[in-house]
Amino acid sequence: MKLTDYLQLVDWTGRIIRHDKRGAIARNTAAILDRLGIDDQQWLAMAEHFEDCFQTFAGAEEKLRLACETLDYQRPPGLSRCRSLLDRSA
Template identity: 50%
Template sequence: MPQGLPFHLQDYVQLVDITGRAIREDKRGFIDNNLPPILERLNISSREWLVLTTQFESKFKGLVGCKEKLMLAAKALGLQRRPAYANREAIFH
């Protein structure tokens, strides 16, 4: 079996989106037909998604999230150093 998905990422995301729209409204995973595609709703480009799915562990060594949530998590965990934002900013500009 090939490493990873045997088709292009964009095709896979589109498949997930189409499947969610085909699921009955009262079932888990349902996506309303009036909603834009998944990556558009998340404001993530195809390039950003590819980096996240193929390089996540090498790009993010600790906490991951928006800057405000990272600061709250660091405080709650009693971390002495603030979480790094450089990799997140490089991916989500």
């Protein structure tokens, strides 16, 4: 099963769960990748080559900087790569 198929399955399942139960997704809610602002082809490429894309950390710049501060790193490793792959405005 491709990762995008799995995410769609989880999204679909959340939509059929009773709306009075935790985890329900309203039918009029946008698809999961749309809600996250991620292009499906970009997501698939990242998922298939995750370790090539991110050698140490993966995430938004704010989270990377916070992790590096906590771990006493001088600068976030792979920051430019994360920006190019995860920036929603790109």
